[in-house]
Amino acid sequence: MSFPPTTKAIVAPKNGDIDVLELADLPFPQQQPNEILVKVKYGGVNFIDTYIRAGLYPAKSFPIRLGMEGSGVIVGLPKDQNVLSDEQYKKRGFAEGSRVAVKYVGSFAEYVSVPWSDVYSLPASVSFQQGLPIQGLTALTFMTEAHNVQRGETVLIHTVAGGLGLIFAQIAKARGATVIGTTSSAEKAALAKAHGADHVILYPVENTVERVLALTNGEGVHAVFDGVGKDTFDNNFLLIRRKGSIVSVGNASGAVPPFPPLKLTGKNIKLTRPSALNYIVTPEESYHYTTELYKLIENGTVKIKIHNEYPFTAEGAKQAQRDITGRSTTGKLVVKISD
Secondary structure (H helix, E strand, O other): OOOOOEEEEEEEOOOOOHHHOEEEEEEOOOOOOOEEEEEEEEEEEOHHHHHHHHOOOOOOOOOEEOOOEEEEEEEEOOOOHHHHOOHHHHOOOOOOOOEEEEEOOOOOEOEEEEEHHHEEEOOOOOOOOOOOOHHHHHHHHHHHHHOOOOOOOEEEEOOOOOHHHHHHHHHHHHOOOEEEEEEOOHHHHHHHHHOOOOEEEEOOOOOHHHHHHHHOOOOOEEEEEEOOOHHHHHHHHHHEEEEEEEEEOOOOOOOOOOOOHHHHOOOOOEEEOOOHHHHOOOHHHHHHHHHHHHHHHHOOOOOOOEEEEEEOOHHHHHHHHHHHHOOOOOOEEEEEOOO
8 A cells, every 4th residue: 555755633732722723744653563553533622622722831842743533543553573463463353444533642633653653443333433442441441540430439520511521420320329510501511411410500500519519418528520620629628528539630721829728638538640551551451441441432421522623724723622621511522633
């Protein structure tokens, strides 16, 4: 199979606001012996893309390639015989033409070359859009390892009607937890309830702390999953119960400022700021969690709501980042990269 000398990709030539994003021609990826070459069909939009573009996570070099996840078809297999004979590799059943998802920095590109353990087989019943893995893996790993949600617990999910929040709600509900969410409108509250939330607090007009304490008989929740950051952080300590867990998921309102560790001692609170990428480092971990995630999607436990599909252009990428940072979206944002 012959390939073009260049591939189009969404890049940031420097750190800055949304307007720095460009569609550029880059050299075609040089496939390493342990890598799988993928023709990308869809890329998933995530908050981390905005952090990388803005410089919250310092770039090693420029231009910065955007996109943390993609889905498409395999057009080239590894050449390393050690990889081809690896049991973890063989159980994935990769072949040219296989439908896959990838975890890869720079996935907003026509072609990517990805280490094989970061490539995940997509079941036939899971679409390219549904199979974009980052949000699902974030929710599943955080609700298993950051705080293992159990039947009978009560959890709070901030911004519950977003793409990640809806998945959090569905997983927690499937495990038998009572789900409290926060959101900004009655329409979003109805959507959250349709995806498993038992109670939804409209934070612009309701006092979140008072409502949570009223719903939990003054005890507070077992865990908070907070993607807002600075604006909600301090109140989390008022509505968490003794020995509860605060899982800091993101920084939509800005990064949490430094605070003294003694803040945790009042209720023996556990605080984590995890990354899903560090829960799926080994081939065994990535296979376990992606297999479990796609089973949840296949059997209907987790439904992936697509909020919007954007064109593979500079303006499409800019609009996607405007929308996700505007906190008005309900569901997953995707970029259609090729047919």
